[in-house]
Amino acid sequence: MADPPxxxxxALHTYFRRGTETIYAVNGVSFTxxxxxxxxxxxxxxxxxxxxxxxxxxxxxxxxxxxVAQAQFKSWDLTRLSRRxxxxxxxxxxxxxxxxxxxxxxxVMRVGxxxxxxxxxxxxxxxxxxxxxxxxxxxxxxxxxxxARFRAYPHEFSGGMRQRIMxxxxxxxxxxxxxxxxxxxxxxxxxxxxILSVLQALRSRRRMSVVMITxxxxxxxxxxxRILVLYAGRVVESAAVTDFLARPAHPYxxxxxxxxxxxGSRGRSxxxxxxxxxxxxxxxxxxxxxxxxxxxxxxxxxxxxxLRTLSAGHQVACHRAEEVLDHVG
Amino acid sequence: xxxEAPILSVQDISKDFxxxxxxxxxxxxxxxxxxxxxxxxxxxxxxxxxxxxxxxxIGLLPATGGRSVFxxxxxxxxxxxxxxxxxxxxxxxxxxxxxxxxxxMTVGAAVYDAMAIHRLGTPKERWSRVEMLWERVGLPSSxxxxxxxxxxxxxxxxxxxxxxxxxxxxxVVCDEPVSAxxxxxxxxxxxxLKTLQDDLGLSYLFISHNLAVVEYLSDTVVxxxxxxxxxxxxxxxxxxxxxxxxxxLLIDSILRVPAPGAPLQPxxxxxxxxxxxxxxxxxxxxxxxxxxxVDRCSQEVPTLRAIDPEHWVKxxxxx
Numbered sequence: 315m316a317d318p319p320x321x322x323x324x325a326l327h328t329y330f331r332r333g334t335e336t337i338y339a340v341n342g343v344s345f346t347x348x349x350x351x352x353x354x355x356x357x358x359x360x361x362x363x364x365x366x367x368x369x370x371x372x373x374x375x376x377x378x379x380x381x382v383a384q385a386q387f388k389s390w391d392l393t394r395l396s397r398r399x400x401x402x403x404x405x406x407x408x409x410x411x412x413x414x415x416x417x418x419x420x421x422v423m424r425v426g427x428x429x430x431x432x433x434x435x436x437x438x439x440x441x442x443x444x445x446x447x448x449x450x451x452x453x454x455x456x457x458x459x460x461x462a463r464f465r466a467y468p469h470e471f472s473g474g475m476r477q478r479i480m481x482x483x484x485x486x487x488x489x490x491x492x493x494x495x496x497x498x499x500x501x502x503x504x505x506x507x508x509i510l511s512v513l514q515a516l517r518s519r520r521r522m523s524v525v526m527i528t529x530x531x532x533x534x535x536x537x538x539x540r541i542l543v544l545y546a547g548r549v550v551e552s553a554a555v556t557d558f559l560a561r562p563a564h565p566y567x568x569x570x571x572x573x574x575x576x577x578g579s580r581g582r583s584x585x586x587x588x589x590x591x592x593x594x595x596x597x598x599x600x601x602x603x604x605x606x607x608x609x610x611x612x613x614x615x616x617x618x619x620x621l622r623t624l625s626a627g628h629q630v631a632c633h634r635a636e637e638v639l640d641h642v643g
Numbered sequence: 644x645x646x647e648a649p650i651l652s653v654q655d656i657s658k659d660f661x662x663x664x665x666x667x668x669x670x671x672x673x674x675x676x677x678x679x680x681x682x683x684x685x686x687x688x689x690x691x692x693x694x695x696x697x698x699x700x701i702g703l704l705p706a707t708g709g710r711s712v713f714x715x716x717x718x719x720x721x722x723x724x725x726x727x728x729x730x731x732x733x734x735x736x737x738x739x740x741x742x743x744x745x746x747x748m749t750v751g752a753a754v755y756d757a758m759a760i761h762r763l764g765t766p767k768e769r770w771s772r773v774e775m776l777w778e779r780v781g782l783p784s785s786x787x788x789x790x791x792x793x794x795x796x797x798x799x800x801x802x803x804x805x806x807x808x809x810x811x812x813x814x815v816v817c818d819e820p821v822s823a824x825x826x827x828x829x830x831x832x833x834x835x836l837k838t839l840q841d842d843l844g845l846s847y848l849f850i851s852h853n854l855a856v857v858e859y860l861s862d863t864v865v866x867x868x869x870x871x872x873x874x875x876x877x878x879x880x881x882x883x884x885x886x887x888x889x890x891x892l893l894i895d896s897i898l899r900v901p902a903p904g905a906p907l908q909p910x911x912x913x914x915x916x917x918x919x920x921x922x923x924x925x926x927x928x929x930x931x932x933x934x935x936x937v938d939r940c941s942q943e944v945p946t947l948r949a950i951d952p953e954h955w956v957k958x959x960x961x962x
Contacts, residue, residue: 358825359796456912473689474916502688502852503896504913510898511912529825532898536908560903573827575855576899577882584859586830590795 319346320491320523324384328362328369328547331377338594339365341547344621347491352517352524354534354541354555356570360591362547363527367493371410372400388490406436409484413496415476418483419468425479426452426464432486451482455512474505478512485516492516495527510537531574535559540627543567546592546602549621552629563630563639565607601633609634609641648715650814650846651677656699656709658692667920669695671870672709675848675863677814682840682847684861684878686854686893690917692870693850697816700848701733702726714813731761731810738819740803744791750802751787757809776805781835797828804835814846821856833859854893858882866890869920869928872947876954886950886961888933927959935960 328340340362347353355363369380370392385392390403404410412418420428426448433444452460455478468476477497484492494513498506514537516522528534534541534555541558543551543566551564562568569587589606601607604614613633621631624639632638658670670692677683687693698704700711702718710719713733718726737743744753751773758769777784780801791799800820807815817836821829833856839845851857857864857878864881866874866889874887885891892913901907915932918924924931930940939959947957 358827472916503898504688504892505916506898507896507910508912511910514910530898531826531900535900536898536910556903559901570826571900573830574900575826575830575833575853575859577855577858577894577897579855580858580878580882584830584834586834587827590797590828 320349321347322386327381329379347523350521352538354538355527357544361544363544406487409489409492411484411494411497415480429482432483438487455482491523493525550631557628563635564632565609566603649676650679652712657707659707677846680844681862684857684864685850687867691867697850732813734807734812735816736803740799754806757806761810780805816848818850873957880954886956889929
């Protein structure tokens, strides 16, 4: 692929102050997103997958420090934008969808007005055109009878329909990048399938890039081109879906994949990863997964593994990746 | 049906709610049986009425019609006071254990309290039972002095399980107990529930929208749509031969991780959404979403009929 990346993030760090402690939530995350590419960001709660994206968008609140060596989106250096400028990029060039639509929809504003507002606020279209486009968007995301539904309030819709309204708001200005944070986690499987089919149609029609934050490997592998696995605020593996499926090289990736319960698992013994992910109150100086890792050797408790390339497009942060790959099972 | 008496028998139970002066038929003539020491899985989408069935089954909600018989007692005929001695034997665990724990009480005190409410044992016996329960659910005994906000989701769910076990239940209604947890923690809790059942002979009514979890834990599965049972069968039969189009839709909508080299699953939207429970479709409740529907389906309500001795389907077209 000759295209330059749409988004390049290098060495992102996010720290929260909590009382007298500092929580090291993101500890040097680097990744790129190519035009038209869908990247799945997976990991357990507390892995930093949401905080990473919120940090980039200037959406983390409270006593927080964000440091990043490079944050380039198209021609913009996100670190040099003012709050106003960042707000303008977000919503116009980068759309955002969250797990709970009610956190981003205004409960006392008609849904049609909310979609229109997105376009008017960013001077994307004049009112007449924005109105017509709102009806088109409703059709595009699968809200039937858009003209009548324009004047309804969010509470009059089901969870799946609200998610579509939020999607219509997010894509109203035709963003080149959509960041979706667990967009289908709270939905039934049938509704999840509907939302993902809408997203996939948008991707192929507009060549929009998507960063899909999810803990659901079924969603990540069927929707995305590439998977980033986060653990304790670091990327531990980055791989095309084919490599992710055939040659997972980090023990944590293997553990997560082994934890998936699917139909047909009945009668099999389960192999959850023992323990739970750490909350870091100091920057990591060794492999943070080592205490839970069946492959750990003394080196893992002493030296922080850096992300290194195993093969084209496949990177892993593990001292023992070669042994992991050789290990059958 | 097996020869032994079931621990729980829900018979033709219904529940109407009045919302803004309109009647909502949340549960319509649902029957199910939980044999002692077994697990019945109850699956359906949000709004299907599955949680309401769980509450009706153990008398947490009064039924509009039908009855629930627990250990031979018809709960629908009993006052709250009369039901009290039975309460400890029917416990419920929730998706969000934090919502059922006081934020100002240590989790040790919360487990102790469950026994005190039911006047089980002396204070000394209760505290030693708390210690025993931590071990049973896989928590360190140091956890007793922690407050709920200090614990992770997985630890909180273990506390919730310890609290329900404290009072020696025979039946536990598990309402989406693993849905909010990370996959690895989900497996840990599922393993724990299975071990506890084997060790203590517990019976579970396991409510979930996650078919894989239900398949793993259940002996019998009940599929519910718009407040009605549309299919029920022993677990192997249900997954080997899902016979209601709705059951098939649920199974086909699950995104599986493909095997290496295997094709991806097509992301094709199923037709329609669940209709408003205020205005359920005439005829078969599922016909508006059914890919197989024929004229008869929009006119005539199908009956729940056996296609195999223990496999019941509410569909005109099932054979």
